[in-house]
Amino acid sequence: MPGKDAPQDIVGSGGIVLPRPGQPAGDGGKDDE
Amino acid sequence: VTAHLNTGASSAARAGLDAYKALPNSGHLMICTTAASVDPDGTIPSGAAILADFTFSATAFGADTTAGTFPAKTETATASFAAATVTAGNTGTAASFVITNGAKTVCYFSGSVGTSGADINLNSTAISSGANVTLSSFTMTQPA
Numbered sequence: 785m786p787g788k789d790a791p792q793d794i795v796g797s798g799g800i801v802l803p804r805p806g807q808p809a810g811d812g813g814k815d816d817e
Numbered sequence: 818v819t820a821h822l823n824t825g826a827s828s829a830a831r832a833g834l835d836a837y838k839a840l841p842n843s844g845h846l847m848i849c850t851t852a853a854s855v856d857p858d859g860t861i862p863s864g865a866a867i868l869a870d871f872t873f874s875a876t877a878f879g880a881d882t883t884a885g886t887f888p889a890k891t892e893t894a895t896a897s898f899a900a901a902t903v904t905a906g907n908t909g910t911a912a913s914f915v916i917t918n919g920a921k922t923v924c925y926f927s928g929s930v931g932t933s934g935a936d937i938n939l940n941s942t943a944i945s946s947g948a949n950v951t952l953s954s955f956t957m958t959q960p961a
Contacts, residue, residue, distance in 0.1 A: 791905070791948035794869075798937030799893075799956035800916075800926055802837060 821888055827961045831881055831892050834959040838878035838894045841926075843919045846871040846896070846955065848930055848937070848944070850909040855927035861915060865907050869950040872899040878957055896955040905950050911942040 822830055848869040849855070849862040878894035885891055914937055916926040928936030937955070944950060 791945035792941060792943070794905070794911075794939050794941060794944055794948055794950040796930075796937055796939030796952060797954040798928070798930075798935065798952075799954075799958060800928060800936065802834065802957065802959045 822961060827890075827892075830959050830961045834881060834892050834894060834957065837925075837959075838957050841873050841877045841916045841918065843875050844873045844877060844925070845915075845917045845919070845921055846873065846898070846952070847915050847917065847921075848911045848950065849913045849915060850907075850911065851913050853913045853929040853931075853935075855913045855915055855924070857915070857924040857927050859924075861917060861921060861924045862913075863921070865909070868907050868909050868911055868944045869903050869905050871901075871903055871952055873897065874899060881959075883961070890961045891958050892961045893956050893958045896952075896957070898952065898955075901953065902949050902951040905944045905946050905948040907944075908946045909944060911939060911944055 847867045850866045850868060851862040874897040878896050881892045881894050883892055911930040914928055914930050915924045917924050930937045930939060930942060932938055932942060
């Protein structure tokens, strides 16, 4: 546990999914739900 | 709309991914407080809105790897940063990220930041100035 004066370490991961060909541009690059 | 690609068209998709992934060479991935729908053609967040600033390597993304099979085949490239851990420069709640050129004058991509279901998921979106912020993996995926 970090001390009260030590800010919490932040860890994460992620990525971008490019638009599938044929998908309209500008939809945020989300894949089909 | 879902399209499926034959091998030749898939090669074109990979070429497209290669073009996309070169855009942020030596650029920045900045985690911001700005609402999750940052318009890449709009104002690039700056100043106190930037919580963590990662610098991409000169070659921002590595070679593509193919995963999956029809109809869920993908090409994925993994980002390379000058440092995977940076020190938070401001305090705030992370909500979005932007990917820019080196001068931070052009935004190529934007996305959401959260703790689950976002484009980047962190163990906490409450970031304090001085905290270590680590991005253990960041990928770009092209349906192929």
